[in-house]
Amino acid sequence: MVNINGTFVDAAGTTLLACLSSAGYDPKRIAVERNGAIVPKADYGRTTLDDGDNLEIVTFVGGG
Numbered sequence: 001m002v003n004i005n006g007t008f009v010d011a012a013g014t015t016l017l018a019c020l021s022s023a024g025y026d027p028k029r030i031a032v033e034r035n036g037a038i039v040p041k042a043d044y045g046r047t048t049l050d051d052g053d054n055l056e057i058v059t060f061v062g063g064g
Contacts, residue, residue, distance in 0.1 A: 003054045012051040017044040
């Protein structure tokens with residue numbers, strides 16, 4: 001199980017990009033921290049999630 005913003009999901013063994021896509025996130029508008037370290041956007045497709053990973057996903061919101 002992978003903890004995403006406090007919710008546990010069965011995403012171990014998938015790539016970060018696949019996990020984000022299945023959850024409906026737009027990779028262009030978010031930042032992801034995995035186990036305390038920022039994941040560069042270029043690495044989303046090659047980062048495989050492990051059982052016990054903790055992800056924090058922050059969505060950028062524009063406004064004025």
